Amino acid sequence: MTLTQSLAKLIVCLSPTPATLEAAREGLLDFLAVTLPVLRGDLYDSGLNSLHQVYRADDQATRALLLGYAGHALDFDDFHPDFRGHPGVVILPALLALASQQPDISGTQFLDAYVTGVEMAGRLGLATGSQHYKLGFHNTATLGTMAAAAACARLVNATERQTAVILGIAATQSAGLRAQFGSDVKPLHAGLAAQTAVIGTQLTLAGFHGQPEKVLESFLSAYCAGQQQPEKLISGWGAPWRIVSPGLEFKPYPTCGGTHSAADAARALRQDWLQTGNSTDALITAIERIEVSFPPGGDIAASVRNPATGVEARFSLEYVIAACLLRGELRLENFTPAPVEADITALAEKVARCPDDSAPPDELNPAARFHQVTVFLRDGSLLQQRFTRQQSLKIPFDLQAKLRACLPDFTDVQRAEIVALSRLESHDSLPRLVDMLFVKQINAAPL
Structure with a gap:
């Protein structure tokens, strides 16, 4: 069997375990937490407003596009280390869009397809290796298109051949x-990827002809600078x-994941200073300069040095x-399309990037990334904290607290309802979620 045939067979035939469905429920809840504030307009987003001037969400493909954009608009959504991207915002919008016109889909079927999509995402990340991202591609967009396509194929019970065609249509786009x-455009990437997966599924089910073989192989050859490992797409699938494992990672901060261990180091440094009885004002006044070190290439995602807006x-x-x-702390309101804050910018100008050339390059093992923040004070003393990515991941994370932070105007009862719906345990949970996510978009009037 060819690589594509083997992969299609795995997508069609292997069923996730109950433990995976529980993990999928958490992923769905995180997605709702970061998406609803944008859809509801609680946090104004000019991009979604512009999209609504062009698109009306009255078909499945466009619904996937708009929902994918909204889910990634805050950059607060889940991350997967194997994928090196955000799987939820391409997979879930595509599945929800298909489910919006297929009321017979059960919650278990939906979660099963989601798990399959995440598996595909992780496998693609391993198969492409680090070069794909280093070359300048956004994995959420490129690999995410195929991950969402795999999930869609599973959801609609596509045959092995249909699944291969769906994957091929996704890969070529x-x-x-x-x-x-x-x-x-970054969150639009997620929307376009979800839309492509839906369209590829619809075309295939309608009998549209696409190559069922060698398209994925061609993608890996063209986009990985010779570093691809195709066997990782299928070896040990689901095991x-x-x-x-390694599992979805839920962001504690509404910033690029490549900044998080630096944030933890800076927060710990600040806390140590305050515990001595000194004030924040005294710290800022005392700072002469700041250095942040990391493995070579460890700042490839966090590449903006002089941001003009909160989004940058x-x-x-x-x-x-x-x-x-x-x-x-890092709060949502600090990272909106509004101009950056003057006092933060003034202090940021004192920060210098100092890659640690003694550390192995980040591309060899992103899981070993660290950030060390060193603050040099005017009196000649210094303050220093170092956080590894693994240390940051071990900090307790409260998904319910994140839901409260994203939806502060909701009552406890309303938030509890969202939690209950995200479990998809009742027959009407999925239709109610679809209504919650799409009704306002359907009513938005385009030009």
Whole structure:
């Protein structure tokens, strides 16, 4: 069997375990937490407003596009280390869009398809290796298109041949560049990927002809600079399932994941200072300069050095470190399309990037990434904290608290209802979720 045939067989034939479905429920809840504030307009997003001027969400493909954009608009959505991207915002919008016109889909079927999509995402990340991202591609967009396609194929019970065609249609349309980070196009990448997966599924079920073989092989050959490992797409599929191990990572901060251990280091440094009885104002006044070190290439995602807006600041190590030293936290309102804050910018100008050339390059093992923040004071003393990515991941994370932070105007009863719906345990949970996510978009009037 060819690679594509073997992969299609795995997607069609292997069923996730009950443990994976529980992990999928958490992923769905995180997606709802970060998507609803944008859809409801609680946090104004100019990009979604512009999209509504062009698109009306009265078909499945467009619903996937709009929902994918909204889910990634805050850059607060889940992350998968094997994928090196955000699987939920391409897979779930595609599945929800298909479910919006297929009321017979059960909650278990939906979660099963989601798990399959995450497995495909992780496998693609392993198969492409680090070069794909390093070349400038946005994995959420490129690999996400195929991950969402695999999930859609599973949801509609496509045959092995149909699944192969769906994957091929997705692969031939995969696109997205990291050069768009800090703009509305980055979340649009997620929407376009979800839309492509839906269209590929619809075309295939309608009998449209596409090549069932060698398209994925061609994609890997063309987009991985010779570093691809195709066997990782199929070897050990579901053993363990990628949604369980290494699992989805839920963001504690609304910034690029490549800034998080730097944020933790800066917050810890600030806390140590405050515990001595000194004030934040005294710390800022005393700072002469700041250095942040990391493995070579460890700042490839957080590439913005002088952000003009809060959206650009999500990808700025300098701004994130400064915000943590000044505020002690990173809040959604600090990372909106509004201009950056003057006091944070002033402190950020004192931050210098100092890659640690003694550390192995980040591309060899992103899981070993670290950030060390060193603050040099005017009196000649220094403050220093170092956080590894693994240390950051071990900090307790409360998904319910994140839901409260994203939906502060909701009552406890309303938030409890969202939690209950995300479990998809009752026959009407999925239809109610679909209504919650799509009704307002359907009513939005385009030009």
